[in-house]
Amino acid sequence: xxxxxEHCAILGADVTGRYGAGxxxxxxxxxxxxxxxxxxxxxxxxxxxxxxxxxxxSFGQYGHYRGAAIGEIASRPVAFAGHDTCEACHTDVVxxxxxxxxxxxxxxxxxxxxxxxxxxxxxxxxxxxxxAIVCARxxxxxxxKPKNFPQVATADHSGGIACDTCHQPHRPKxxxxxxxxxxxx
Amino acid sequence: xxxxxxxxLVLLPGAAVAWKFVLAGTPEAAPNYKLTEHWWAMxxxxxxxxxxxxxxxACAEENDVPEGYFRTWIERYHVADWKIERPxxxxxxxxxxxxxxxxxxxxxxxxxxxxxxxxxxxxxxxxCPVGATFITPDGVVLVDKSYCLGCRYCIQACPYGCRxxxxxxxxxxxxxLCYHRIIKGLTTACCEVCPTxxxxxxxxxxxxxxxxxxxxxxxxxVLKPHMATGAKVFYNGMDGSVR
Numbered sequence: 001x002x003x004x005x006e007h008c009a010i011l012g013a014d015v016t017g018r019y020g021a022g023x024x025x026x027x028x029x030x031x032x033x034x035x036x037x038x039x040x041x042x043x044x045x046x047x048x049x050x051x052x053x054x055x056x057x058s059f060g061q062y063g064h065y066r067g068a069a070i071g072e073i074a075s076r077p078v079a080f081a082g083h084d085t086c087e088a089c090h091t092d093v094v095x096x097x098x099x100x101x102x103x104x105x106x107x108x109x110x111x112x113x114x115x116x117x118x119x120x121x122x123x124x125x126x127x128x129x130x131x132a133i134v135c136a137r138x139x140x141x142x143x144x145k146p147k148n149f150p151q152v153a154t155a156d157h158s159g160g161i162a163c164d165t166c167h168q169p170h171r172p173k174x175x176x177x178x179x180x181x182x183x184x185x
Numbered sequence: 186x187x188x189x190x191x192x193x194l195v196l197l198p199g200a201a202v203a204w205k206f207v208l209a210g211t212p213e214a215a216p217n218y219k220l221t222e223h224w225w226a227m228x229x230x231x232x233x234x235x236x237x238x239x240x241x242x243a244c245a246e247e248n249d250v251p252e253g254y255f256r257t258w259i260e261r262y263h264v265a266d267w268k269i270e271r272p273x274x275x276x277x278x279x280x281x282x283x284x285x286x287x288x289x290x291x292x293x294x295x296x297x298x299x300x301x302x303x304x305x306x307x308x309x310x311x312x313c314p315v316g317a318t319f320i321t322p323d324g325v326v327l328v329d330k331s332y333c334l335g336c337r338y339c340i341q342a343c344p345y346g347c348r349x350x351x352x353x354x355x356x357x358x359x360x361x362l363c364y365h366r367i368i369k370g371l372t373t374a375c376c377e378v379c380p381t382x383x384x385x386x387x388x389x390x391x392x393x394x395x396x397x398x399x400x401x402x403x404x405x406x407v408l409k410p411h412m413a414t415g416a417k418v419f420y421n422g423m424d425g426s427v428r
Contacts, residue, residue, distance in 0.1 A: 106378055
């Protein structure tokens with residue numbers, strides 16, 4: 001076992017623990033340290049380079065995720081154009097709807113997604129709707145529907161006849177003089 | 186300024202943070218849309234829901250939701266008079282094609298539309314091991330398809346059952362609150378087609394949004410408040426039996 005004096009001699013310090021000025025022994029084995037430092041430095045550089053290559057640039061931009069993902073998700077094209085877009089052209093239907101309860105319903109709620117029709121109104125045309133099916137989706141009687149919502153048992157009410165035989169869908173209340181609209185201008 | 190050791194210790198972390206932003210590059214794809222100026226939520230007015238399934242169909246069409254999976258769905262509740270803790274819940278095909286006609290079967294009957302609650306402290310985000318699911322600075326929980334491993338942790342973690350594994354891509358999927366629409370100033374597909382206004386998109390950071398007045402004047406709840414998820418889908422007129 002080594003005594004305090006031997007320890008101090010190895011470390012290049014004097015017996016009191018202070019590193020003496022005249023101790024040339026201190027850097028005697030410096031090559032070992034240099035090699036060790038070099039290995040660590042190379043490993044560090046390799047890690048930094050690899051990390052930069054593997055981790056996407058936008059990771060951590062807003063948090064622990066890839067910031068660019070927000071833009072990618074946001075760039076998806078829309079399928080439903082929105083009623084404001086429809087109403088820009090089909091003003092006659094808007095006027096009709098204003099006279100009835102269906103004014104609050106967006107066009108695409110019944111006519112389906114029509115962003116493609118907006119992009120190319122000539123070649124993409126909305127399908128003609130079967131009112132016997134479309135109207136019943138909302139107005140078929142169901143005990144879970146709010147009591148004040150107008151609902152009918154279609155089998156009794158119309159017996160399967162298309163609803164637009166009597167009702168005008170854009171202005172559903174039956175009036176004596178039925179007003180036609182083709183949905184086009 | 187002399188660079189002392191102490192000053193260097195202060196400067197280095199600051200420089201590291203700045204460098205991260207340099208590496209991150211330019212953000213925000215839509216120039217007129219500021220991520221920090223919105224905090225999205227949704228309001229669901231249960232007494233207005235007629236269970237027509239328009240929202241479910243519109244969601245599937247807008248977002249290419251695979252057949253048999255749902256990002257939003259409608260449940261029909263039947264609560265017998267004294268069985269408030271044991272409601273009968275059905276959701277045939279997510280309510281996509283509406284609900285079969287029911288005669289008045291006594292008790293209480295109503296529809297509850299469900300979707301991702303866009304939780305501010307969402308369990309799904311917390312469990313994701315790779316940072317593939319996250320909450321955006323404007324409060325929408327999204328999934329990064331190209332980063333998701335498909336490990337399904339998030340699907341188990343969601344207390345509302347709002348996530349599924351897309352069988353084609355094998356990545357987790359959920360309601361994005363139609364993120365691609367709302368940043369363009371449109372409403373979500375489900376809100377767009379809802380014929381009775383039972384669903385309304387809300388921006389909690391917009392002081393002019395009618396949601397603020399509504400929340401003040403109505404008895405509004407979120408689903409499973411005891412889970413402390415910070416859910417942002419607010420339900421008006423929700424019965425105590427709703428799970």
